[in-house]
Amino acid sequence: MKTLITARGITKHFGATKALDGVDLDIFAGEVHVLLGENGAGKSTLVKVLAGIHDQDSGTIEGRTSLAVIHQELALVPELSVAENLFLNRLPRRFGFVDRAGMRRRAPELLDRVGLHVDPNAKVKDLGIAQQQMIEIARALDKNAGVLILDEPTAVLTDTETDRLLEIMAQLRHNGVGLVFITHHLDEIQRIADRITVLRDGRSVGVLGPRATTRHMIELMVGRPIDEQYPRARQRPGQPLLSISGLTKRGVFQDVDIEVHAGEVVGIAGLVGAGRTEVARAAFGVDGYDRGTVAVDGKPLPRHDVQAAIKAGLGLVPEDRKRQGLVLTATVGQNLELVTLANRDSKRLHDIAGKLRIKGRVEQPVKELSGGNQQKVVIGKWLLADPKVLILDEPTRGVDVGAKVEIYELINRMTAQGRAVLLVSSDLPEVIGMSDRVVVMAHGRVAGELPRGATQDQVMALAVQEIPA
Amino acid sequence: MSTISIRKYASENGALAGLVVLALVIAFMQPAFLNAQNLLNVGVQAAVIAIMAFGMTFVVVAGGIDLSVGSIAALAALVGALTAGPVGLVVGALCGLVNGALISYGKLPPFIATLAMLSVARGLTLVFSEGQPHETDEVVTFLGSNLAPMLPLPLLLMLAFFGITGLVLTRTNLGRRMYAIGGNEEAAKLSGIDVRRTKLWIYALSGLFAAAAGLVLAGRLGSAGPQAAVGYELDAIAAVVIGGASLSGGVGRATGTLVGALVLAVLRNGLNLLQVPPFWQQVVIGAVIALAALLDSLRRR
Known part of the structure; x- marks a missing residue:
């Protein structure tokens, strides 16, 4: 299997706090690699180091040139059209002016890759959040991103929209893209993950396979056994x-x-x-x-x-x-x-x-x-x-x-x-x-x-x- | 100390450090700067802008802007000269209330509402003054005078307003509401803060402070003119921003604004002492404002 990204011994401090402590991570082509951990465990920091937003204090990263991150806050311009957003930053040009026709021609082809069928002339603000995510993914793919990092994309999606996203992710995996997927929904992990790296307090505490149980994931994540997920103590109702x-x-x-x-x-x-x-x-x-x-x-x-x-x-x-x-x-x-x-x-x-x-x-x-x-x-x-x-x-x-x-x-x-x-x-x-x-x-x-x-x-x-x- | 509190310390005292460096450079080039009388002059020169900028601090902390303070100062000073000082203060607060009502209940952006007031208040000043300067009575003139040989009243008033501003911002509900509204208006609303009424108060305070600044200015000059305090709103905003407040709201302190106003006054005084031609002074002051904002932005990164 082809390794797209190899990170070794990544350590990162913010002031006195150690956000990452010697984390190793491999991303293979054609896999969905879940990063799992409680808030504050270091997932976001790891993603930012991989993306080059933060520099690591020590450790090495190879192969991050073809990497794109879909953040939770989408990086789209709401007032511009779907097509313009797709080609933002590198609008096709003709005689020095924006080549609108060419843009409209190429847009559907890109949208097709993520199974999105919308009018390329529609303004992005008129689309739903799920469709906006797809546009960002399409844009990342057009830049030939070999590794796609999705930072809690499903937190803002409905169930049907999540299903659709997971289908697209499976399709991308089939096409050899390496996907890093961050989510708190354990059922989603069980549906799509090939490997799960669990982070706790800035350290990688284990890499699990696709058949990991919910219980195992939770216990690794919190570092202690959890008795009950929903510990409701009933009272006798009053007035x-x-x-x-x-x-x-x-x-x-x-x-x-x-x-x-x-x-x-x-x-x-x-x-x-x-x-x-x-x-x-x-x-x-x-x-x-x-x-x-x-x-x-x-x-x-x-x-x-x-x-x-x-x-x-x-x-x-x-x-x-x-x-x-x-x-x-x-x-x-x-x-x-x-x-x-x-x-x-x-x-x-x-x-x-x-x-x-x-x-x-x-x-x-x-x-x-x-x-x-x-x-x-x-x-x-x-x-x-x-x-x-x-x-x-x-x-x-x-x-x-x-x-x-x-x-x-x-x-x-x-x-x-x-x-x-x-x-x-x-x-x-x-x-x-x-x-x-x-x-x-x-x-x-x-x-x-x-x-x-x-x-x-x-x-x-x-x-x-x-x-x- | 966490990184944020170090940063906070640096940004607070960054302006102060800038002020000290500026003063040292000027003193080095022109020792007369350190003359006690001159230093007092600097304080007096800072007073008008500082008092105005304290009112502006409330507005900016709450995420707004008030472009009308220069015009309100002129109108209040004129009304003060034509009638009596306290009437001028009332007029200033009323202008602020109108601003607040347009913003809270009319849902106008602060920029637009206060831009309109900038024009209306200046127009009224021209109308009432018939284009002529008017002499101030002894009460108003007293505001601009010396209490004792080395004790100029404008300086004391500036310090008093500084104290009031600090108290309001840190020790009153109104002040805490300003930070909440400027930081996140929606969260403030959902926490039961009466955002609209609070804004009414904020702009009324800004109008009141502007009026006080106008009266101090008129007291120093001995007269209130139709073109008094033109463009002062920009100096007031500059003082607030140099002091480390954020124009997007939620951040700002009275000490910062005081330092900001002093920076502007020291700079003007120093450039005069160094005999820089007035046209060039404008250029230098603009550059310093940009530099201060730039340093602050670099520090925050």
């Missing part, structure tokens, strides 16, 4: 704390009824676009709605008023941590006290930071933390506010297994104290494993409710059902 009834926003969601009792975790499952996040935001007062009521502990909330919702005891951990949850220019402590600015209490702040087991000091800039620790900060700012009901929207997206379990334990602790949690999640095993009841939404309506112990098939059957208009 209703959050009552959403008849909530309607024309064209977005209709007649949504959800009740969450003290001590209870209610999950909201459904496909992307089913209206789950929209209901959560409307209930919290971020967006308005046309009809219906939202009440916390029996008291109705005014529409479109976040401050009133918080005062009544509601909290929301939004789906996009970086865009909606954190002030990245500020420190951990400053982020923790965002909600409780009016009555600051530094003792409680340190107390919560300790309880959350946030790796990093309170004075540290929050952008230096790993994704999992950042998410704990977002949850922590709400714990400081002491809400009766916390709405969690995709709380473990892009979070590693170890931090996931810690977040689940936080949910358990909240419900044990008589609080209620509304859990919106696209991760089916999670929403089933952690919820006491699962409300399934489809096309902006509640399609049904399932008790604890429901199967993924039951949830999916409700999620995809057609509701007569």
Whole structure:
């Protein structure tokens, strides 16, 4: 088998922290090589060293000339057309001007290689995120990239889109491309990986074959045995704390009824676009709605008023941590006290930071933390506010297994104290494993409710059902 | 110390180091620079821009910009001369409130809203002054005078505003909200911060500070003219940026802005002492601003 990249003994420090510690890595032609590890284990640093964004302190890398990285934040220009993005940087020219005709001729051929059938004249901003990824991959392939590094591409994709991406990856592997694939979804790894390099604390702790079990992967990753992935501790439900009834926003969601009792975790499952996040935001007062009521502990909330919702005891951990949850220019402590600015209490702040087991000091800039620790900060700012009901929207997206379990334990602790949690999640095993009841939404309506112990098939059957208009 | 805090230290004190180097170079070339009276003059010359720039710091930290401060200063000074100083302050704060309302409730970009105010406030100054300078009363004139032989009031006012700014930024909810909004407006909103009302306050404060700067300027000159403080908004922005604030918001400190304003004043004073022709002074000052921003950008990389 042809080796495309050989990295030996890669070591990289950032200040006093050792981000990479003697990592060896081989990338073969025609393989899907998964990099697995918790957030902060060194995956991103390794990718950046391979790509030449960072220089390693010691160690050698051979063969990285034909390498392309597809980052999570896509490097496309939204206002330009698909064709222009494909040839960005080396637009074909004729008589000194951009050769539009030639560009349009060559574009479909490139798009074909990733199985994307869109109008090359369409603006990139009008395409979905999955299609945008494909455009970046097509662009990388046109530069004859022999090695393609995909940094958590599936984190932003729906299930069908993920399936499509994995198909394309299999196709590229067949054509002899070496693929480095970073993902937190173990099922995806089992479907496509040829080899898995597991990183922990900057070191490569093992290279696994394609038939590695989930358990084996997790244990290598966290460095200790994990008893249970979803350690939900049930409570006896008390009085209703959050009552959403008849909530309607024309064209977005209709007649949504959800009740969450003290001590209870209610999950909201459904496909992307089913209206789950929209209901959560409307209930919290971020967006308005046309009809219906939202009440916390029996008291109705005014529409479109976040401050009133918080005062009544509601909290929301939004789906996009970086865009909606954190002030990245500020420190951990400053982020923790965002909600409780009016009555600051530094003792409680340190107390919560300790309880959350946030790796990093309170004075540290929050952008230096790993994704999992950042998410704990977002949850922590709400714990400081002491809400009766916390709405969690995709709380473990892009979070590693170890931090996931810690977040689940936080949910358990909240419900044990008589609080209620509304859990919106696209991760089916999670929403089933952690919820006491699962409300399934489809096309902006509640399609049904399932008790604890429901199967993924039951949830999916409700999620995809057609509701007569 | 983590890399970030070292970097923070360097960027904070980078401007300060620049100021010291600048002063040393000028003192070497023209020892008269170190004369106590001259140093006091530098402080007085820095005061107007510094007070304005402190108000601008609130705006910039919150991710905005205020182009109208020069015009507001002129209008407030004129109103102060025609009526009384405190009325000028109220007018300045009101202009700021209008800016804030246009930005918060009218959803105009700060650049546009304050550009409009730049023109409106300057126009009103021309209208009310009928194109003529007006003498200031003794209260306003007092603001520009010496409290004692070596104790110029503008300098003390600058230090007072510096203290207020530092307090507001670091010790009040309003200040913490400014950093949150400038760092991530969406996250601030979702954390229950009333972003719109906070912005109203921020621009009102900027207007108030600009008015105070205008009154100090008029006090020093003994009159308020229709063309007072033209272009001062750019100096104020320059002072904030030299002080290490980020125009994309979320970063900035009162000490940085003070140092930034002093850098500009030391430079102007030094160039005068070195008898650099005024036309060339503009070129040098522009180059220094670019250099300061460049150094800061290199340090952050």
